[in-house]
Amino acid sequence: MRALTLRRDGVAIVETYLDDAACTALLDEIHAYAARHELPLIVREDGERALRYKVIDGDAIHEDLPSLVALYERVGALVRASDATLIPLPNRTASVNVNLTPPGGEYRWHYDRNAVTAILFLNSVGGGETEMYANHRLRLGRAKDTLAQRALDRIWRFFTRFTAPLVVAPAPGRMIVMRGDRCLHSVRRVTGIEERINVIMTFDTPGARFRAEENLDPYLYSKTATPDFDPNYRG
Numbered sequence: 001m002r003a004l005t006l007r008r009d010g011v012a013i014v015e016t017y018l019d020d021a022a023c024t025a026l027l028d029e030i031h032a033y034a035a036r037h038e039l040p041l042i043v044r045e046d047g048e049r050a051l052r053y054k055v056i057d058g059d060a061i062h063e064d065l066p067s068l069v070a071l072y073e074r075v076g077a078l079v080r081a082s083d084a085t086l087i088p089l090p091n092r093t094a095s096v097n098v099n100l101t102p103p104g105g106e107y108r109w110h111y112d113r114n115a116v117t118a119i120l121f122l123n124s125v126g127g128g129e130t131e132m133y134a135n136h137r138l139r140l141g142r143a144k145d146t147l148a149q150r151a152l153d154r155i156w157r158f159f160t161r162f163t164a165p166l167v168v169a170p171a172p173g174r175m176i177v178m179r180g181d182r183c184l185h186s187v188r189r190v191t192g193i194e195e196r197i198n199v200i201m202t203f204d205t206p207g208a209r210f211r212a213e214e215n216l217d218p219y220l221y222s223k224t225a226t227p228d229f230d231p232n233y234r235g
């Protein structure tokens, strides 16, 4: 198994984790799933950049898409080879997702709830670049979701206006692995006519707790239910 080396800023980019044939096989399974199930467009306005995407959540993947479960296990082995304390996220809904971002779609600026996230691109599209400010976050303490941390995140985010983000374009088989709870990240608007499709795989240490979980899941996955505050933080 190849080694995974995170840069000092907590990001690794694997240029070809999967070859084109493997990406095409997964895309065929995802398109077949999408043809059998209605995937609603989830829209959450959020200032400068909205959340506007479709998602196949981890529950659906574990029930209907075994190839993606196997992929999650292989990437998990790679991640654990660099940090043996990490395990798949126990929250099955959030553990492995497929994000389908149509033309005009984008993903708001955020930190992840979990420690490490792998983003595997399956295709290339116009726009849809992932933008990252790696190792950007100033932490007030171990809790990631307090209102005080939210205030600090907002202030600190202002200073990103003066520095350029790391920009990674979607390409089949390219994978980003990052310290997701420290890296401020976002997806630029998808242009052209192709839907951007990637797989999100999440990891954390055993026993990690997220007080925001109960609100974050409906925010990310539900067509209708949505809290009226930023669910990455405890209300």
Ligand SMILES: [Fe+2]
Binding pocket: 110, 111, 112, 117, 180, 185
């Ligand atoms: Fe994220």
